Amino acid sequence: MSWFKRSTAGINTATENKKEAPDGMWNKCPNCKKALLNVEQVENSYVCHYCDYHIRIGSAAYFSILFDNNEFQELFPNLQAGDPLGFVDSKPYKDRLLDSQAKTGLKDAIRCGHGKVEGQDVVVACMDFNFIGGSMGSVVGEKIARSIDYCLEHKLPFMLISKSGGARMMEAAFSLMQMAKTSAKLALLSKAQLPYICLLTDPTTGGVTASYAMLGDINIAEPGALIGFAGPRVIKETIKKDLPKGFQTSEFVLEHGFLDFIVDRRQLKSKLATFLRHVN
Incomplete structure (x- = not known):
């Protein structure tokens, strides 16, 4: 009859004295759904130690x-977007910017920094998906352009980490012009024979893929990242055909010649430092 009775053996803590685990100590892997201790995630570069899934992270973590x-x-930290069109959708664009800034603590969807990687000087620009889907607006383009100018002035290599849903619709043609603007600046970097490294992470799509994210001297990606222009659902509905298995994953893109290699995030720093030592 013990099946129908609660055994009190070994239960020594009163309910009111039990303590909950503090918020933020644990997360769940989006892929295998197993619990991950936050400290272990940081130590493992935010890669699941059960299934090697690369968890989405922002500029601070990178x-x-x-x-x-x-x-x-940090370079150009105070640039903020305007509202040239007075755009209003479900809410005014100005309000959406303020909400995103309050939620993320960021000014816009990219941060740029100059530091050392195993002693090698480099400028890194990193996109933040949590800020309006990492969308490319005028501030993103301007920060990339100014970072390239900074590299030209100080003779430094440039690395860009992309994580974006594409151009920011609330800025319309102003956002689309960033594709041409950043590509022209990258041409100057190439003319000066300064290296440009692109790291494509999950997801890299839209106008970002169609411009600066694929123009590197070397294009690398994290495992399993979604990389493409239009999303797979849109493509499937357009061509009315099933897509190949693994379509638009970094592995698929590598197989078809649009990437140089895929790098595990835990090896990213050493790989980058090795490349910089070879080109400097």
Whole structure:
């Protein structure tokens, strides 16, 4: 009859004295759904140690992984978007910007920093998906352009980490012009024979893929990242055909010649430092 009775053996803590785990200590892997201790995630570069899934992270985490002792000089930190069109959808664009800034603590969808990677000087620009889907607006384009100018002035290599849903619709043609603007600046970087490294992460889509994200001297990606222009659902509905298995994953893109290699995030810093030593 013990099946129908609660055994009190071994239960020594009163309910009112039990403590909940503090918020933020644990997360669940989006892929395998197993619980992950936050401290272990940081130590493992935010890669699931059960299934090797690369968890989405922002610029703060990437900078901590790449820059020596997480020391860097942030470039152009105070640039903020305007509202040239007075855009209103479900809410005014101005309000959406303020909400995103309050939620993320960021000014816009990209941060840029100058620091050292295993002693090698480099400028890194990293997109933040949590800020309006990492969308490319005028501030994103301007920060990339100014970072390239900074590299030209100081003779430094440039790395860009893309994570974006594409151009920012609330800025219309102003956002689309960033594709041409950044590509023209990258041509100047190439003319000066300064290296440009692109890291494509999950997801990299839309006008970002169609411009600066695929123009690197080397194009690398994280495992399993979604990389493409239009999304697979849109493409499937347009061509009315089933897509190949693994379509638009970084592995698929590598197989078809649009990437140089795929790098595990835990090896990213050493791989980047090795490349910089070879080109400097």
